[in-house]
Amino acid sequence: MAQVTRSPKQYDVCIIGSGAGGGVAAKVLTEGGLNCAMLEAGPDVHPEKDFKMFMWPYDLSHRGAGVGGHASQDFSEFLAPNGAWHIQGEPYTSAPGNDFQWFRSRIVGGRTNHWGRIALRFAPIDFKSKTRDGLGDDWPISYDDLSPYYDKVESYIGVFGTKENVSSAPDGVFLPPPKPRCTELLVKKACDKLNIICIPSRLAILTKSINGRLPCHYCGQCGRGCVTGSNFSSSQVLIPPAMKTGKLTLITGAMAREILVDKDGKANAVSYIDKATRSEKRIIARAIVVAASACESARLLLNSKSTVFPAGLANSSGAVGKYLTDSVGSSGHGYIPQLEKMPPHNHDGTGGMHMYMPWWKFDRKNDFPRGYHIEFGGGRDMPGIGMFNGMNREQEGYGLTLKQRARKEYGCHIGFAGRGEMIPNPDTYCEIDPEVVDEWGIPVLRFHFKWSDYELLQAKDMQETFKAIVETMGGEYKTHTSIRGDLPFGIEPGGKIIHEVGTARMGADPKTSVLNGFCQAHDVKNLFVTDGAPLVTNPDKNPTLTIMALSWRASEYLLDEARKGNI
Amino acid sequence: MANQSISRRDILRTLAVGAAGSVLQVIPAKAAAYAHQMVHKEKAASPTGNYTPKYFSATQYATLVALCDLIIPKDEKSGGAVEAGAPEFIDLLTSENEKYQLRLGGGIFWLDGYSTDHYGKRFVDCTAEQKKEVLDLIAFRKNAKQDTALSQGVSFFSFLRNMTCDGYYTSKIGIADLGYIGNTSLREFPGCPPLPE
Numbered sequence: 001m002a003q004v005t006r007s008p009k010q011y012d013v014c015i016i017g018s019g020a021g022g023g024v025a026a027k028v029l030t031e032g033g034l035n036c037a038m039l040e041a042g043p044d045v046h047p048e049k050d051f052k053m054f055m056w057p058y059d060l061s062h063r064g065a066g067v068g069g070h071a072s073q074d075f076s077e078f079l080a081p082n083g084a085w086h087i088q089g090e091p092y093t094s095a096p097g098n099d100f101q102w103f104r105s106r107i108v109g110g111r112t113n114h115w116g117r118i119a120l121r122f123a124p125i126d127f128k129s130k131t132r133d134g135l136g137d138d139w140p141i142s143y144d145d146l147s148p149y150y151d152k153v154e155s156y157i158g159v160f161g162t163k164e165n166v167s168s169a170p171d172g173v174f175l176p177p178p179k180p181r182c183t184e185l186l187v188k189k190a191c192d193k194l195n196i197i198c199i200p201s202r203l204a205i206l207t208k209s210i211n212g213r214l215p216c217h218y219c220g221q222c223g224r225g226c227v228t229g230s231n232f233s234s235s236q237v238l239i240p241p242a243m244k245t246g247k248l249t250l251i252t253g254a255m256a257r258e259i260l261v262d263k264d265g266k267a268n269a270v271s272y273i274d275k276a277t278r279s280e281k282r283i284i285a286r287a288i289v290v291a292a293s294a295c296e297s298a299r300l301l302l303n304s305k306s307t308v309f310p311a312g313l314a315n316s317s318g319a320v321g322k323y324l325t326d327s328v329g330s331s332g333h334g335y336i337p338q339l340e341k342m343p344p345h346n347h348d349g350t351g352g353m354h355m356y357m358p359w360w361k362f363d364r365k366n367d368f369p370r371g372y373h374i375e376f377g378g379g380r381d382m383p384g385i386g387m388f389n390g391m392n393r394e395q396e397g398y399g400l401t402l403k404q405r406a407r408k409e410y411g412c413h414i415g416f417a418g419r420g421e422m423i424p425n426p427d428t429y430c431e432i433d434p435e436v437v438d439e440w441g442i443p444v445l446r447f448h449f450k451w452s453d454y455e456l457l458q459a460k461d462m463q464e465t466f467k468a469i470v471e472t473m474g475g476e477y478k479t480h481t482s483i484r485g486d487l488p489f490g491i492e493p494g495g496k497i498i499h500e501v502g503t504a505r506m507g508a509d510p511k512t513s514v515l516n517g518f519c520q521a522h523d524v525k526n527l528f529v530t531d532g533a534p535l536v537t538n539p540d541k542n543p544t545l546t547i548m549a550l551s552w553r554a555s556e557y558l559l560d561e562a563r564k565g566n567i
Numbered sequence: 568m569a570n571q572s573i574s575r576r577d578i579l580r581t582l583a584v585g586a587a588g589s590v591l592q593v594i595p596a597k598a599a600a601y602a603h604q605m606v607h608k609e610k611a612a613s614p615t616g617n618y619t620p621k622y623f624s625a626t627q628y629a630t631l632v633a634l635c636d637l638i639i640p641k642d643e644k645s646g647g648a649v650e651a652g653a654p655e656f657i658d659l660l661t662s663e664n665e666k667y668q669l670r671l672g673g674g675i676f677w678l679d680g681y682s683t684d685h686y687g688k689r690f691v692d693c694t695a696e697q698k699k700e701v702l703d704l705i706a707f708r709k710n711a712k713q714d715t716a717l718s719q720g721v722s723f724f725s726f727l728r729n730m731t732c733d734g735y736y737t738s739k740i741g742i743a744d745l746g747y748i749g750n751t752s753l754r755e756f757p758g759c760p761p762l763p764e
Contacts, residue, residue: 054750057737063656064737068664072733179758186762217752342760344746349756382750383742388732398638398706398728403744406736410745 011037011249012562014270014285016256016300019110020544021291021531021551023234024153026242028555029289034562035247037283039254039272041292042106045081045113045235051225052078057384065385072385080225081107082114089439093446099486100430100447101495102295108252109235110293111498112544114223116352117204117231118375119159120541121150121170125362129537133369135423135454139536140508140517143170149549157232157548158210160350161202168371169199169358169541175207177354178218181347183379183414184355186338190472196465197360201375204232204545205350213237220382222351231351254281257442258304259288259527265308267527273440287526287558287567291551294532295324295430298503299445301514301529302432314521314529319514320504321430324449325538327499328372328420329492330459332479333390334470339379339412347380347411359540368457372420372540374465380411390478416469418462421539423454424502428494449494459489501532501543519554526567530554618655622662627675630691631657637702638731645744653734660730671730674723678705681720 012034015022022038029036055078057063064076071077083105094100105111124143130136147170154173161174177200180188191198205222206215214228222231229236242248253275260269260282269284290297298321304313312320359371391409395402433446460483467477481490494500507513510522519534521527530551532543561567620628632654641647648654661667675690678701682690686697693701704710705720706728735741 054752056739056742056750058652058739058742061656061659063733065660065733069660069667070664178756182759182762185759216756217754218756219750219752221750338762342762344748345760346749346751346753346757348749348751348753380747380749383736383745383747385733385737386729387736389729392725392728392732396707396725396728398702398724399640400642402728402732403639403642406732407745410747 009284011035011283011285013037013287013289013558014039014283015289015291016270017110017291017293017296017531018108018239018250019105019234019291019293019531020112020547022289023109023112023238023242024548024551025289025291025528025530025555026248027238028552029559030242030245030247032555032559033247034559035249036242037249037251037285038242039256039270039283040106040108040110040250040252041255041275042108042252044108044250044252045225047225047227047229047236050081051227053221053224053227054219055224057382063385076385078221078224078384080113080223083107083111090444091436091438092444093433093436095446095448098447098449099493100449101493102445102447102500103495103498104293104296107235108239108250109233112232112234113225115498115544116375116542117222118352118356118542119154119157119172119202119204119232119545120358120373121172122146122537122539122541122546123168123170125167126537126539126541129370129539135369137505137507137512137536140506140513145517146546146549146553149553150545152552153545153548156211157204157237158206158208158213159202159204159545160200160207162200164197164199164358166197166199166358166360168360168362169202169373172202174202175210177201178207178216178350180354181349181379182339182342182345183336183347183377184353186336186473187376187414187469188355190469191357193472194468195360196357196374196469198355198357201353201356203350203352205352206230207350216350218346218349220348220351224351226351251283255440255442256292256300257440259290259300259313260304261306261308261313261524263308265524267313267524273442275440287528287562289555289558290527290529290533291531294501294503294535295321295445295447297529297531297533298430299432299442301504303443309523314504314514314523314527316523317511317513319507319512321445323424323502323505323536324428324430324447324500325422325424325502326449326494327497327538327540327542328422328451328455328458328462329417329497330462330481330490331415331417331492332463332466332477332481332490333378333413333415334466334473334475334477334479335409336412336414336470336473336475338474340408342380342411345380348382353377367461368454369423370421370454370458370539372418372458372462374416374418374462376414376416378411378414383410394478414470414473414475416462416466418459418465419497419499419540419542420455420458420462421537423452424537425450425452430503447495451491451494456488456491459491463489499532499538499543501535501538504529504533505536506534507536518557519550520557528554528558620658622658622668623672623675626689626691627672628654628658630675630678630689631671633691633698634727635731635734637698638728639735639741646740648731648735651735651738651740653731653738656734656737657727657730670723670726674720674727677719677723 357374639648
């Protein structure tokens, strides 16, 4: 770089990333009195302009399919500006014979702008699962260490749910749940017959006004982004209070390239690319909080090589990039004739499921370790692109028969998705690709990913369970998966569930872990990682709530250390 | 179009500002309904009769319209795919996607070739009975298994059927036909009406 602009100002903390982990850090640290700079690789978000709340498909000329129909393949063009599997100019690679899909967001708020708002606590056993079954590793902290921070996060962001005393799914601080939809009542009835636990879901959506935010208006469109901020996103719920302190400097279009260290190995600055001017700049800070998303954070650490840290920053253990996991995902759907008789009615509800099935077979011996939960949806949703592809494939034909069939079948499908725990394995990790750089000259990640029989057997169990539920409802299970092939039992490719975690895991032993129980690097005392990277296990609970609880705990610890003069 | 989106944004902005002012206030459904009316007014004001296709030739477009009308016709309850704007939607997406151009543009050529071979005229010029004969063949995969000469036609029709459904069931007419109720602001979610046994 010919010229590096150096900001003369020294911040207390530089936070890299504005999603769940970075947002919590920004709120807690600025409210604690620290001056923070936050680097976000994407632009700012403008809800009233960017979000398509209350739009009908016919309000858009492409009806949700996107230009050339390209959005119909994946997420629809209605969704909040959130990210993509592929970003122009910023590639990643998979090692030969491996397939890993990496979803990245480049926007203030990161992936919290569009996530499913499923806010589940990890259970006490999830922190000590090696002790139980000998696989993976235990966490250096326990549920009791994190529980007060789950309380704080839930109380602040707002999560609905019910107290159920299910040991695999601890209760939290809950707002009242919304009433169940018809589809949910029917599934619940079937689950009762099958002895599968089916309870109100836990979503970060307000059913009551809290902290000055409006309650949900039940349009069912959380994924599009909520103009009233009635669901949780970092951009609307965490960044604003941090900005209000006057102590947060938010720098957008800033792609972190390297964390710099002094001769004693203390982190002292972040070098970043200012995308607008295509120039390199620096932020000087007394402490660094990395929350760029698990793999992006690993990439940044691995790319931050120095004489003190030749293998990458905070990587004396060699664990950075290792222990990568995603959730086990497999899905299916059924046709439920009983729903044909439902009169037209408003079925929208919140932007997610009102009920779900937590892991229920924790009290018996199974064919696989750990467990999964089941999410489901369907019914009389707003019609959209691709809604009748399945019917057309199956029934074919044309004309009035087709039209009448669509009327009859509309609202009668229920889809199920299992989300299970993957055990870390030595064939699954990310590393720096030795040849490829992105358009900013930053070496990119190369992924290795393999499912083991543990995960495949879990996917098999999911398929059998979905089928049993549908058939108990008197319906027909429509999904057929094969035992062999690339994706047995419908298991999704690695990364596809967007729960990738573990790439800078915490641990009691600095030889096998990157961080201590406060998300603080063993090797670099003023460096913290507070996204999905610190997670030691990836239980069936979606990781976002735990990321926020860990970040809150780490931020309070950092505040305390700063007050003591240790940072 | 500019007016329409500004109006909607203005309303949403007003709602968002109102949100900060009074925590107990919910979005007035009336304001949302007003935004939609604005959109429809603008739509109604635009000329629809003399649509100029973006991709298809005039004759190909006439064939597309005929096919859409056969796939989802109007009946006593609601209008059909043509009235719902499915041909315009398909033409727009096709103009932007080379794969669609091959499948649909090429498919219509295939259909005209088939019609000419069997009836001595293009598909649009065929009688209603002749059109039905052709569609009764290419609307079902099993016919391609019996007569492989039909397989390209079956593949084309299957693709077009999906796109026609996409166009129809994302239109105001199609959404109403299904009886979808929602996309509005509610103070409480009412839950499920009594389940029929």
